Amino acid sequence: xxxxxxxxxxxxxxxxxxxxxxxxxxxxxxxxxxxxxxxxxxxxxxxxxxxxxxxxxxxxxxxxxxxxxxxxxxxxxxxxxxxxxxxxx
Ligand SMILES: [Zn+2]
Numbered sequence: 001x002x003x004x005x006x007x008x009x010x011x012x013x014x015x016x017x018x019x020x021x022x023x024x025x026x027x028x029x030x031x032x033x034x035x036x037x038x039x040x041x042x043x044x045x046x047x048x049x050x051x052x053x054x055x056x057x058x059x060x061x062x063x064x065x066x067x068x069x070x071x072x073x074x075x076x077x078x079x080x081x082x083x084x085x086x087x088x089x
Pocket of ligand 1 (some may be wrong): 008010011012013034041042043044045046
């Protein structure tokens with residue numbers, strides 16, 4: 001069973017299909033795709049469209065690059081990787 005998590009881009013709340021959202025009548029095990037269209041973020045009230053899928057393999061958003069061997073004093077650059085936005089298809 002695939003575990004799907006979606007995060008609110010507004011407040012960072014994570015919807016976990018395993019837990020659902022009992023406070024709003026969403027039973028545990030309800031996939032994000034099966035949420036009613038009027039479901040909103042329990043924390044900030046953002047609509048479904050403000051959520052983006054959290055993909056397990058790319059959950060790490062900050063990638064630290066190894067310093068170049070020839071330049072040991074080089075400052076490590078932090079690269080920010082944007083989570084893929086779920087476009088309406
Ligand atoms: Zn939110």
